[in-house]
Amino acid sequence: MFTRLAINDVILVEPPRFGDHRGFFQETFHADRYAEGGIEGPFVQDNHSLSREVGVLRGLHFQIDPSPQGKLVRCTAGRILDVAVDIRKGSPTFGQHVKAELSAENGHQLWVPVGFAHAFVTLEADTEVQYKVTGYYDPAADRGLAWDDPDLGIDWGLGDRDPVLSEKDTKHPRLADLPDYFSYQG
Numbered sequence: 001m002f003t004r005l006a007i008n009d010v011i012l013v014e015p016p017r018f019g020d021h022r023g024f025f026q027e028t029f030h031a032d033r034y035a036e037g038g039i040e041g042p043f044v045q046d047n048h049s050l051s052r053e054v055g056v057l058r059g060l061h062f063q064i065d066p067s068p069q070g071k072l073v074r075c076t077a078g079r080i081l082d083v084a085v086d087i088r089k090g091s092p093t094f095g096q097h098v099k100a101e102l103s104a105e106n107g108h109q110l111w112v113p114v115g116f117a118h119a120f121v122t123l124e125a126d127t128e129v130q131y132k133v134t135g136y137y138d139p140a141a142d143r144g145l146a147w148d149d150p151d152l153g154i155d156w157g158l159g160d161r162d163p164v165l166s167e168k169d170t171k172h173p174r175l176a177d178l179p180d181y182f183s184y185q186g
């Protein structure tokens with residue numbers, strides 16, 4: 001159920017679903033079991049966003065001290081490509097990223113720890129994303145990283161099409177210009 005990805009602090013969660021003639025039942029969070037799986041709360045805020053179009057790209061986002069956030073992300077309508085970029089100074093995988101496809105259909109979740117920039121792009125219209133976070137929203141601590149920084153080399157699967165972005169997400173710095181916000185703990 002918990003799979004560490006190529007950057008092994010990022011964890012893909014595949015919670016079991018119990019299907020019957022009515023539909024399915026699934027536990028989407030269980031404090032003890034998730035802690036055993038390597039996902040450390042406590043979570044203090046739940047978020048929910050709707051993106052109308054295919055190709056809406058939100059990110060790359062993170063919060064710095066004193067309000068860093070680990071994020072447990074899932075998709076409850078439609079489908080996303082979810083991306084986590086390691087921005088921990090001194091990390092052997094600094095600047096590298098991992099991706100996972102999360103959908104209402106597969107019910108998978110991605111654990112994005114503190115020290116990672118996070119973003120997703122929608123692969124279907126009317127996509128809803130819900131995520132738990134370990135720190136409160138703090139606009140003063142809110143930071144971003146350029147989604148199209150060539151040093152990151154992220155293939156968003158957009159082909160020739162331009163993503164739909166917020167104004168804020170057109171202005172983030174590149175990795176090379178980011179201060180050392182996080183250090184690798186080993």
Ligand SMILES: Cc1cn([C@H]2C[C@H](O)[C@@H](COP(=O)(O)OP(=O)(O)O[C@H]3O[C@@H](C)C(=O)[C@@H](O)[C@H]3O)O2)c(=O)[nH]c1=O
Pocket residue numbers: 047049058059061062071118119120137166168
């Ligand atoms: C993130 C957030 C935003 N807001 C407000 C601020 C603004 O008016 C409006 C939209 O905010 P944003 O444009 O930052 O929303 P969005 O671009 O969806 O930001 C989110 O992107 C994904 C990828 C993440 O990882 C999240 O942590 C968060 O940064 O919602 C809150 O009130 N609480 C929150 O926790």
